[in-house]
Amino acid sequence: MSFLLxxxxxxxxxxxxxxxxxxxxxxxxxxxxxxxxxxxTEVLDCTGKLVLPGCIDTHTHFEMNKGLPNETADDxxxxxxxxxxGGTTTVLDFAEPERGASLQSALDTWHSRAEGHASCNYxxxxxxxxxxxxxxxxxxxxxxxGVSSYKIYLAYQLRVSDxxxxxxxxxxxxxxxxxxxxxxxxxxxxxxxxEQKARGNLGPRAHPAARPPAxxxxxxxxxxxxxxxxxxxxxxxxxxxxxxxxxxRAARDRGQPVYLETCPQYLLLDDSVYDLPGFESAKYVxxxxxxxxxxxxxxxxxxxxxxxxxxGTDHCSFTTEVKxxxxxxxxxxxxxxxxxxxxxxxxxxxxxxxxxxxxxRLVELLSANPARLFGMWPLRGALAVDSIxxxxxxxxxxxxxxxxxxxxxxCDYDPYEGMEVRGRVDTVLLGGEVAVSxxxxxxxxxxxxxxxxxxxxxx
Ligand code: MN
Ligand code: MN
Numbered sequence: 001m002s003f004l005l006x007x008x009x010x011x012x013x014x015x016x017x018x019x020x021x022x023x024x025x026x027x028x029x030x031x032x033x034x035x036x037x038x039x040x041t042e043v044l045d046c047t048g049k050l051v052l053p054g055c056i057d058t059h060t061h062f063e064m065n066k067g068l069p070n071e072t073a074d075d076x077x078x079x080x081x082x083x084x085x086g087g088t089t090t091v092l093d094f095a096e097p098e099r100g101a102s103l104q105s106a107l108d109t110w111h112s113r114a115e116g117h118a119s120c121n122y123x124x125x126x127x128x129x130x131x132x133x134x135x136x137x138x139x140x141x142x143x144x145x146g147v148s149s150y151k152i153y154l155a156y157q158l159r160v161s162d163x164x165x166x167x168x169x170x171x172x173x174x175x176x177x178x179x180x181x182x183x184x185x186x187x188x189x190x191x192x193x194x195e196q197k198a199r200g201n202l203g204p205r206a207h208p209a210a211r212p213p214a215x216x217x218x219x220x221x222x223x224x225x226x227x228x229x230x231x232x233x234x235x236x237x238x239x240x241x242x243x244x245x246x247x248x249r250a251a252r253d254r255g256q257p258v259y260l261e262t263c264p265q266y267l268l269l270d271d272s273v274y275d276l277p278g279f280e281s282a283k284y285v286x287x288x289x290x291x292x293x294x295x296x297x298x299x300x301x302x303x304x305x306x307x308x309x310x311x312g313t314d315h316c317s318f319t320t321e322v323k324x325x326x327x328x329x330x331x332x333x334x335x336x337x338x339x340x341x342x343x344x345x346x347x348x349x350x351x352x353x354x355x356x357x358x359x360x361r362l363v364e365l366l367s368a369n370p371a372r373l374f375g376m377w378p379l380r381g382a383l384a385v386d387s388i389x390x391x392x393x394x395x396x397x398x399x400x401x402x403x404x405x406x407x408x409x410x411c412d413y414d415p416y417e418g419m420e421v422r423g424r425v426d427t428v429l430l431g432g433e434v435a436v437s438x439x440x441x442x443x444x445x446x447x448x449x450x451x452x453x454x455x456x457x458x459x
Contacts, residue, residue: 001433002029004037008046008393011053011363012383021051023389026431031385046393049426052363053383054089054390055344056370058261059237059312061336062093063113070325070334073317076117078410079340080447083315084120085408085436086341087425089390090450091120092312092374094151096127096158103128103138107145111449118447120430121390123374125149125180131164136171146451148177148375151237154219155184155287165226173232176454178259178373180235183219183244184211184288193331204281205274206330208289216288217243224251224258233257233457235373238314240266240288242298249307257459259373261310262299264339264346268416270296282323283413285333286314303365304356310373311347311365315340317411338411342402345421348394353422375452389432396423408441 005021012031022030022041037043062079064072074082083091093114097106103126110124126147128135142148150172153159160168165181172179192210196202201209220236224247227234236248239262248258265286270293273284284290302308316336326333344366351357357365363383371381379388400406402416428436435443 002038002041003429003432004035004041004043005046005051005391005393006043008049008051010051010383011359013368016359021383021391023429023432026389028383028385028387028389031383044393044427048395048397050359050394050396051383052392052394053367053381053387054392054428054430055087055366056090056092056376056381057083057088057312057315057340057343058092058310058370058374059263059314060091060093060340061316064316070318070322072336073319073322073411074315074338074409076114077119078408079315080118080120080122081441081444082341082408084428084430085425085441087344087392087394087428088340089120089392089428089430090122090376090380091340092123092125092149094127095124097129099129103135103142107142107147114449116445119435119441119444120447121450122447123147123450123452125151127151127158128160128168129158131160131167139171139175143175143177146449148452148454150177150179151181152179153182154223155182155186155189159186162222162226165223166230169227169230169232169234173230178233178235178455180237180261181223182238183216183223183236185215185218188215188218197329197331202329204279204285204330204333207285207333208271208274211287211289213241213243213291213295216241217247220244220247224248224256228256233259233455233459235259235261237261237312238263238266238288239299239308240291240295242295245298245302245307252459257457259309259459260307261312262303262308263312263314264343265290265337265415266299267296267303268346268350279324279327282326282333283320283337283415285323285326285330285335286316286337287335300356303351304361308365309369311343313339313343317409319412337415338409339415341407341409342414342416344392344394344425345402345423346416348396349422353396372456372458375454375456376450377456380450389429391429392425393427394423395426398424400424
């Protein structure tokens with residue numbers, strides 16, 4: 001099937017223009033004004049609408065903790081459907097080996113969960129928990145299988161030592177990949193949790209108190225020092241604080257290649273979410289936690305001035321029933337929340353429509369930069385001739401409220417419930433096929449694994 005996207009506002013790598021996009025098969029065949037319509041081509045009128053390259057979510061956790069009481073609500077079917085309906089055509093999820101197991105075992109497991117179930121395309125970041133010669137020797141095999149990005153943690157039980165972080169960054173970097181890091185000081189978090197409990201603070205309000213900004217700042221500082229010594233480019237995932245941002249900027253000023261991801265929750269929510277009545281605030285127990293207004297404003301400035309490179313959701317959906325595992329003790333509340341469907345609308349509304357960022361910056365954050373950093377550019381992340389026709393047609397003329405009633409996540413709440421958003425994802429094309437039409441999914445299960453190459457660094 002061929003499509004002619006007619007008379008839209010096109011956000012291309014060369015700028016924003018009004019024109020047409022001709023698709024042939026799974027590729028973009030032509031971009032221009034008043035393109036002729038070949039025989040057998042279906043016209044999609046894009047007048048008054050935005051035509052964007054499909055969004056890439058750099059950070060999801062679908063079907064996490066599988067089989068355990070704290071399993072996520074979204075599996076690969078519902079998670080990727082939710083992503084698709086929100087204008088995300090590719091997600092990068094975190095494959096995680098069991099302790100002591102090979103990277104290959106995790107890759108095989110994640111493939112088996114996603115294949116045949118995914119409604120958007122997908123790739124995997126590989127989590128490094130252990131480090132030894134066998135793991136090191138697996139890295140080239142991962143690259144051959146299209147996995148070029150890694151993740152380590154400085155918090156939680158799966159946290160690695162500074163020496164392992166160093167070895168991982170060095171080895172991944174030598175293969176042209178990038179290592180992302182969850183930057184919180186795990187020991188300080190555990191200490192903070194103990195302190196809160198000793199004071200009798202057992203509700204969700206104690207969650208942010210146990211992991212204040214200093215806990216992130218220390219880990220960002222340490223990770224950047226480790227990366228400097230290892231000599232590799234690194235990515236700080238879900239950056240939440242002004243202090244962390246300042247440390248990253250200082251490192252960049254010294255010439256260090258540092259990439260920064262933040263998430264909609266650090267731009268749209270603040271720590272007042274921990275003052276909700278009863279156990280409501282458990283919905284907002286995610287890590288790092290929602291921060292102060294000052295942090296929120298600093299991150300928006302960084303989104304606008306180019307300091308932030310990508311915005312991923314950290315979609316990690318637990319139902320309110322699963323959140324209740326921590327009803328008597330906040331440290332038992334599973335960390336995470338949904339949001340994979342809301343990212344484009346939130347960033348369009350509170351970024352573009354609010355006058356904080358332009359359309360080109362929006363596309364950089366949600367599509368182009370993720371494609372570059374994670375080895376997919378320019379086949380994906382660009383509205384350009386010869387690129388894959390993963391495309392979003394966005395209608396900015398509609399005002400709606402976010403609601404679990406209309407979104408597609410299997411989670412029973414949406415953290416942005418009731419929030420007013422400008423615009424809606426009208427149509428999504430996945431590999432040149434219409435997967436969403438008039439805001440509704442019309443083709444599911446079209447998602448394919450994206451074999452990724454090395455990072456294309458720009459810092
Ligand atoms: Mn994390
Ligand atoms: Mn995460």
